[in-house]
Amino acid sequence: MSNPSKNESEPLQAVEVSMTPLQRYEEFLQARGLRNTSQKKFLLEQVFNRHEHFDADLLIEQLPSRGSTNYVSRPTVYRTLKEFVDAGLLHRFELDGRSMYELNYGYPEHDHLYCTKCRQLIEFTSDEIVRLRDEVARSHRFRVKDHRFIIQGVCDQCAKKRSLGRRQDRV
Amino acid sequence: MSNPSKNESEPLQAVEVSMTPLQRYEEFLQARGLRNTSQKKFLLEQVFNRHEHFDADLLIEQLPSRGSTNYVSRPTVYRTLKEFVDAGLLHRFELDGRSMYELNYGYPEHDHLYCTKCRQLIEFTSDEIVRLRDEVARSHRFRVKDHRFIIQGVCDQCAKKRSLGRRQDRV
DNA sequence: ATCGTTGCAAACGTTTTGCATAAGG
DNA sequence: CCTTATGCAAAACGTTTGCAACGAT
Numbered sequence: 001m002s003n004p005s006k007n008e009s010e011p012l013q014a015v016e017v018s019m020t021p022l023q024r025y026e027e028f029l030q031a032r033g034l035r036n037t038s039q040k041k042f043l044l045e046q047v048f049n050r051h052e053h054f055d056a057d058l059l060i061e062q063l064p065s066r067g068s069t070n071y072v073s074r075p076t077v078y079r080t081l082k083e084f085v086d087a088g089l090l091h092r093f094e095l096d097g098r099s100m101y102e103l104n105y106g107y108p109e110h111d112h113l114y115c116t117k118c119r120q121l122i123e124f125t126s127d128e129i130v131r132l133r134d135e136v137a138r139s140h141r142f143r144v145k146d147h148r149f150i151i152q153g154v155c156d157q158c159a160k161k162r163s164l165g166r167r168q169d170r171v
Numbered sequence: 172m173s174n175p176s177k178n179e180s181e182p183l184q185a186v187e188v189s190m191t192p193l194q195r196y197e198e199f200l201q202a203r204g205l206r207n208t209s210q211k212k213f214l215l216e217q218v219f220n221r222h223e224h225f226d227a228d229l230l231i232e233q234l235p236s237r238g239s240t241n242y243v244s245r246p247t248v249y250r251t252l253k254e255f256v257d258a259g260l261l262h263r264f265e266l267d268g269r270s271m272y273e274l275n276y277g278y279p280e281h282d283h284l285y286c287t288k289c290r291q292l293i294e295f296t297s298d299e300i301v302r303l304r305d306e307v308a309r310s311h312r313f314r315v316k317d318h319r320f321i322i323q324g325v326c327d328q329c330a331k332k333r334s335l336g337r338r339q340d341r342v
Numbered sequence: 343a344t345c346g347t348t349g350c351a352a353a354c355g356t357t358t359t360g361c362a363t364a365a366g367g
Numbered sequence: 368c369c370t371t372a373t374g375c376a377a378a379a380c381g382t383t384t385g386c387a388a389c390g391a392t
Contacts, residue, residue: 206392208390227381246383249381249383268381270382
């Protein structure tokens with residue numbers, strides 16, 4: 001038993017890291033012989049100004065449009081997000097058939113509650129999950145790289161206003 | 172810390188159920204005023220002959236092709252799989268951007284280890300995960316309907332033959 | 343006779359690709 | 368210079384939809 005998960009009511013705090021995301025990214029690029037272009041720099045900045053999960057579409061929507069300065073094309077956004085994931089800056093997971101991204105550098109490991117009514121993702125942390133994960137993996141001689149744990153259901157607010165502005169429940 | 176997960180080395184056993192999948196499905200259809208067509212019956216049979224996870228594409232590939240008896244069109248396969256999920260016969264989850272299905276009736280609840288090298292899904296059961304899930308949910312006043320827990324990494328076999336027939340690692 | 347279901351073709355939304363041009367190291 | 372990166376257009380991918388004909392109840 002014991003304290004299974006920290007108090008999850010407050011937003012997650014940033015954690016100490018030795019390099020800024022930009023420094024870490026530049027190191028990554030250098031190590032691989034990749035280039036740090038203006039698009040990549042701009043996207044990194046945009047992405048690290050967010051503190052919420054997002055998908056490629058939402059990000060693109062909020063970026064300068066074709067013609068504006070700092071315009072980044074859709075393929076480049078996809079290519080760059082993939083690079084950020086490779087660099088360990090972002091974490092990717094799938095939800096409702098598309099990729100979601102969230103900060104993975106300078107933020108504590110966490111998992112999600114997913115409300116299938118309002119589509120809200122609620123974060124929580126739990127040391128026990130990590131312990132359990134490693135225990136299961138060890139018993140299978142499996143080398144863990146990552147995990148996803150998503151609890152699906154209905155959040156408190158949606159459960160209350162059951163018959164009002166209820167949206168489609170799709171899971 | 173107590174027995175966290177049963178011995179997962181043997182394949183999972185079927186569990187006792189009061190109705191056959193077909194019976195349960197017919198009850199579901201009747202309750203909703205839906206119809207039991209030859210296509211649905213045939214698909215149910217095909218699906219419950221499997222004991223492995225599958226996606227729509229793999230299933231369709233192994234079904235009679237256009238022109239043969241028992242041919243079922245692609246849209247009907249998708250529509251019917253969705254119905255099976257609604258009926259509680261199948262469980263759906265997403266992997267690498269597409270929907271995977273597995274038996275959910277007459278089989279114990281379980282989670283997965285996913286080898287990103289050979290794409291193998293390994294099942295395991297853990298009571299602790301369910302307990303933990305419910306505990307986290309309760310502390311958020313969240314009404315759990317389901318969860319997915321996938322541990323990503325490299326399986327024992329792939330870890331050994333590192334440099335031989337290694338396939339792309341995509342997660 | 344209803345009304346859900348089917349197959350077809352065509353659309354869909356997300357992500358990826360080929361390719362010619364641009365630009366970082 | 369050399370090679371990676373970009374933008375464009377178009378393709379690819381898994382999945383869904385509109386619709387007319389079909390078939391279960």
